[in-house]
Amino acid sequence: MGLTHNCSDKKTLKRWFFIDKRVGRKPIPSKLDDVRASGWLDAMKSSSPPRKKLSKDLGINFVSEEEVAYRSWALKYPSAITSFEQIIRNANGKKIALFLDYDGTLANIVVDPERAFMTNAMRAAVRNVAKYFPTAIVSGRPRDKVYGFVGLTDVHYAGCHGMDIVSPVRETMSIANHPNCIRSTDKQGKEVFLFQPANEFIPMIDEVFISLIEKTKDVEGAKVENNKFCVSVHYRNIDEKVWPAVAQCVHEVLKGYPRLRLNYGRKVLEIRPIIDWNKGKAVEFLLESLELESEDVLPLYIGDDNTDEDAFKVLREKNRGYGILVSSFPKETNAFYSLRDPSEVMEFLKSLVRWKKSTAAL
Structure with a gap:
């Protein structure tokens, strides 16, 4: 069965889901086998858990299997x-540094990623x-966009x-002489380092x-974002039956760019440069640039996405901080602790402030 190169062809989409029901005949093979064989579809489904049905909505008072599994996890x-x-006992005598993801951590995951507003x-x-702890937001979104959502200058x-970091200038930083680390000024006119290790990939990402x-223009619910250093293909609002077609679109495009790779987020496919850089590297960079790389600092990283695992792993392997996974369902993680959702993240942040105020009063 032949396929056109454009997944927006409705006839092609229909053929992709054809199953030969004649006895003794195998399904007709297609290029869709590429995404099945490579495990893309399984990865898309595993990174996109279905929304839980709340028993209380049905007027039934019992603990669901999902809740039992979560409590065990x-x-x-x-x-x-x-x-x-x-956590506070382990922070005794140390300075806490806080790292936060945005989507799914500070703001709920929403249908339209352009409307992922955090609450007041x-x-x-x-x-x-x-005010009390050095705080950084490490997001998959472009830096300017996440700043627009958060709107805090401190x-x-x-x-x-x-892959897009602004940090204070420190001449002793190991990265200071890196060709992609340049001096700039922030919105307050302060001199800063602007570090963009994937700068050379911008034209490729644009292509x-x-x-x-073009390939997804006729796929209902598809949304493609240019995040400067990566491209995000959101399939949250796409019928699950069409996911294979979307995966094939991405597969076909990615074949032409061997220096790019695919990552999976929460109902999003992300195409990123193949470089030795991730959220874990970003945390190490920020700890150094903020002069927080000493043993007297306890980093806490709170995030919900697969990409946050790199940061969790760095803290676990260095045995010098804690990853906190935001998840309402069980999943494998390098984090030490968990929180269910952004409302619990907010409660945890408030607890940190109350604790700091109480110790300052002593």
Whole structure:
């Protein structure tokens, strides 16, 4: 069965889901086997858990199987709220540094990624915690876009999974002489380092963005974002039956760019440069640039996405901080603790502020 190169061809989409029902005949093979064989579809589904049905909505008072599984999982990754005293004991005599993802952590995951606004209450919580602890937001979104959502000037920002960072100038930084680390000025006129290790990939990312816009233009619910250093293909609003077609679109485009790779987020496919840089590297960079790389600092990283695992892994392997996974369902993680959703993240941030105020009064 032949396929056209454009997944927007409705006849092609229909053929992709044809199954030969004649006895003794195997399904007709197609180029869709590429995405099945490579595990793309399985990865898309595993990174996109279905929304839970709440038993209380049905007037039934019982603990669901999902809740039982979550509670069992939480024995290994206990709540950062119920474990707050333990975390604080381990922070005794140390300075806490806070790293936060944005989507799914400070703001709920929403249908339209352009409307992923944080609440005023969450903004106040982040503003207050930043008064007492060095705080950075490490997001997959472009730095300017996440700054537009958060709108706080006393917080540090790392966008595009750490590929776009603004940090204070320190001449002793190991990265200071890197060709992609340049001096600039921030919105307050302060001199800063602007570090963009994937700068050379911008034209390539632009090409991929244009190609995917064209290939998905007739796929209902598809949204393609140019995040400067990566391209995001959102399939949250696409019928699951059409996911294979979308995966094939991305597969076809990606074949022409061997220096790019695919990552999976929460109902999003992300095409990123193949470079030795991720959110974990970004955390290390920020710790150094903010003069927080000493043993007297306890970094806490809170995030919900697969890309946050690189940061969790760095903290775990260096045995010098804690990753806190935001998830309402069980999943494998390098984090130490967990929180269910952004509302619990806000409660944890408030607890940090209350604790700091109480110790300052002593």
